[in-house]
Amino acid sequence: MIILENILMALQSLKTNPLRSVLTLTGIAVGIGAVLYVVILGNITQQRINDRLESLGSNVLLIRPGYSHMRGVRTAQNVINLKWDEAKEIKTTSDVIIAAVPRYTGQGVAEFKDQNWSTRVTGTTPEYETVNNDHPIEGRFFSEDELNRRARVCLLGATVHEKLFGNHSPIGESIIINSKRFTVIGLLGAKGESWHNPDDVVFVPLTTAQERLYGVDYLSSILAQMRSADDYDESLFDIETILRRNHRLRSDDENDFRVRRQDLFLSAVQETNQEIANFIIIIALVSLIVGGIGIANVMLVTVTERTREIGLRRAIGAKKFHILTQFLVEAVILGIIGGILGTVGCMGFNYFFTGNGLSIPLNWVGYSFIICSGIGSIAGLYPAFQAANKNVIDALRYE
Numbered sequence: 001m002i003i004l005e006n007i008l009m010a011l012q013s014l015k016t017n018p019l020r021s022v023l024t025l026t027g028i029a030v031g032i033g034a035v036l037y038v039v040i041l042g043n044i045t046q047q048r049i050n051d052r053l054e055s056l057g058s059n060v061l062l063i064r065p066g067y068s069h070m071r072g073v074r075t076a077q078n079v080i081n082l083k084w085d086e087a088k089e090i091k092t093t094s095d096v097i098i099a100a101v102p103r104y105t106g107q108g109v110a111e112f113k114d115q116n117w118s119t120r121v122t123g124t125t126p127e128y129e130t131v132n133n134d135h136p137i138e139g140r141f142f143s144e145d146e147l148n149r150r151a152r153v154c155l156l157g158a159t160v161h162e163k164l165f166g167n168h169s170p171i172g173e174s175i176i177i178n179s180k181r182f183t184v185i186g187l188l189g190a191k192g193e194s195w196h197n198p199d200d201v202v203f204v205p206l207t208t209a210q211e212r213l214y215g216v217d218y219l220s221s222i223l224a225q226m227r228s229a230d231d232y233d234e235s236l237f238d239i240e241t242i243l244r245r246n247h248r249l250r251s252d253d254e255n256d257f258r259v260r261r262q263d264l265f266l267s268a269v270q271e272t273n274q275e276i277a278n279f280i281i282i283i284a285l286v287s288l289i290v291g292g293i294g295i296a297n298v299m300l301v302t303v304t305e306r307t308r309e310i311g312l313r314r315a316i317g318a319k320k321f322h323i324l325t326q327f328l329v330e331a332v333i334l335g336i337i338g339g340i341l342g343t344v345g346c347m348g349f350n351y352f353f354t355g356n357g358l359s360i361p362l363n364w365v366g367y368s369f370i371i372c373s374g375i376g377s378i379a380g381l382y383p384a385f386q387a388a389n390k391n392v393i394d395a396l397r398y399e
Contacts, residue, residue, distance in 0.1 A: 011333065017302075020298060020301075021298075021334070023294070024294045024295055024298045024334060024338070025334065025337055025338040025341055026338075026341075027290060027294040027295075027338070028292075028294075028295070028334070028335055028337075028338025028339060028341075028342065028375070029338045029339075029341035029342035029345060030342065031289075031290070031338075031342065032338065032339050032342030032343065032346075032371070033342035033343070033345045033346040033349070035371075036342065036343060036346040037346050037349065037350065040346070040350055059225060059226040059227070059228060059229050059231075060131060060132070060223050060224065060225050060226070060261070061223070061224040061225075061226065061232075061235060061236070061239070061259055061260070061261055062221060062222075062223060062259070062260055062261070063082065063221060063222040063223075063224060063239060063243075063257060063258070063259050064082075064220070064221045064257065064258045065080065065081055065082055065220075065221075065256070065257055065258075066081075066254075066255060066256040066257050066258055080218045081218070081247055081256055081257065082102075082218060082219040082220075082221070082222060082243075082257065083217070083218060083219065083246075084102045084206070084219060086222070086242065086243060086246055087100040087101065087102040087219070087222045088100070089242055089246075090222070090224055090238065090239060090242055091224075093238065093242060094234075094235065094238035094239075094242075095234075095238075096226055096227045096231035096234045096235050096238065097224050097225065097226060097227070097231075097235050097238060097239075098225050098226070098227055099127050099130070099131050099223075099224070099225040100222055100223070100224045100225075101124060101125055101127045101128045101131050101132070101222065101223040101224075101225075102124065102125060102206055102219045102221075102222055103122055103123065103124045103128070103206070103219060103220055103221045103222070103223065104122070104123045104124075104206060104209050104210055104214070104216065104218070104219050104220050105120055105121065105122045105123075105220045105221075106120070106121055106209070106213065106214045107119075107120060107121070108120070108121035108177050108178045108202065108213065109177070109178060110156075110160055110164060110175055110176070110177050110202055111164075111175060111176040111177075112164040112165065112170075112173065112175045112176070115163065115164045115165075116164075117160055117163040117164055119157075119159075119160050119200050119201060119202055120200060120201045120202070121177060121178070121201070121202045121204060121209060121213065122201055122202070122203050122204070122209070123203075123204050123205060123206040123207070123208060123209020123210060123213075124203060124205075124206050125147055125205075125206055126141055126142060126143060126144055126147060128141075128203070128223070129141040131223050131225045132223060134188060135188075135189075136155060136186035136187055136188055136189075137187055137188065137189040138169060138171055138186065138187040139155070139171045139184070139185050139186035139187055140185055140186050141155065141185075141186055141203075142155070142185060142186075142203075142204075142205050146205055147205040147206065147207055148207070150205065150207040150208045150211055150212055151205060151208060152180060152181060152182045152183065152204075152208060152212065153182060153183050153184075153185045153204070153205070153208075154175070154177065154182045154183070154184055154185070154186075154202050154203060154204045155184070155185065155186035155187065155188055155202070155203040156170055156184055156186070156187055156188065156202055157188050157198070157199040157200055157201040157202065157203075158187075158188060158189065158190035158191075158199040159190075159197055159199040159200040159201075160199075160200060160201065160202055161187055169187070170184040170187055171184060171185065171186070171187065172184065172185075177202060177204070177213065178213055180212060180213065182204065186203075188203075224239060232261070236259055239259055240255065240259070243255070243257050289375070292335075292375035292378060295331055295334050295335060295375065296331075298334070299327060299330070299331050299334075302327070302330070303327065320389065324385065328377065328381065331377065331381075332373050332377055335373055335374075335375050335377075336373055339371070339373075
């Protein structure tokens with residue numbers, strides 16, 4: 001009953017000085033809103049990275065040509081040394097590599113009616129769909145028969161689809177790639193941004209890319225799928241043994257190729273993103289502390305303004321505990337209302353500006369109210385003690 005009475009008195013006090021109350025609540029609201037928004041952005045980024053990791057396929061090694069050297073200095077050019085036969089040999093020779101998918105990537109211009117778009121064109125084999133976990137959301141992947149026939153069929157990434165077709169289905173339509181006509185047989189789902197746009201690509205059979213489009217017999221990369229993550233060392237040994245032998249490298253020569261796990265790069269990005277998010281949360285918590293200082297300041301002013309009221313309450317029988325509770329509850333109420341405003345504001349901002357709906361991590365909403373209550377309690381503790389310890393006679397004489 002006493003707590004309810006104190007809550008009502010606290011709300012009445014807020015109404016008495018609306019401008020001061022609004023300014024104080026704004027400090028808390030901005031702080032808690034910033035904390036929640038950073039958490040939301042962190043969760044969104046984490047989900048996107050997880051989706052991208054999943055789309056890379058499980059336990060996949062990326063083999064790329066090494067860099068060329070001129071007079072002992074590394075240049076930006078890649079060595080041309082990976083062949084399709086080497087991908088086949090890696091798969092058939094190694095006991096721990098279950099698939100080796102060759103890829104060749106070049107630049108191309110895709111055209112449909114009056115629309116055209118410069119994009120990457122990647123030639124590969126049907127195994128790519130399984131190894132890289134890249135399944136069409138509409139249509140199908142090309143077949144072994146189409147690979148053997150050098151068929152002019154293609155699958156579009158989400159960006160290319162949007163640029164050429166807008167919202168219309170591309171399946172069965174004919175497009176021009178580097179002056180050659182292709183039939184669209186599949187559409188890939190959007191993966192989102194990463195270090196390059198994985199949606200800005202057109203997939204064609206490897207034989208078609210090498211012989212019909214670019215006239216090459218080498219590869220840009222090979223995707224080697226391990227049996228499990230524990231087989232990394234053995235897989236790396238097998239790959240190095242095969243490629244070093246085929247490339248006639250001496251024992252003291254460096255590898256003229258590079259091997260890395262696809263998921264390690266994004267895992268590093270994931271860890272960095274978490275560190276940045278934690279740093280920003282700390283900055284946002286500083287603004288909460290500033291809001292707490294604002295509450296303490298307001299409560300000190302309130303205690304001074306209500307000195308006579310404190311004296312009257314003590315004169316008619318109120319104990320120090322009652323006065324302490326009154327002002328402490330008032331400070332906590334300020335913190336909680338500020339937290340509510342910050343949460344609602346964050347939800348609104350998230351809905352209208354980022355398009356991610358009104359969702360907020362419920363655990364962080366709980367943490368926010370605990371933080372706000374704690375800040376209110378700490379900020380109101382000293383003013384409440386000051387109020388409780390005022391001399392009754394001096395308080396009654398206060399003008």
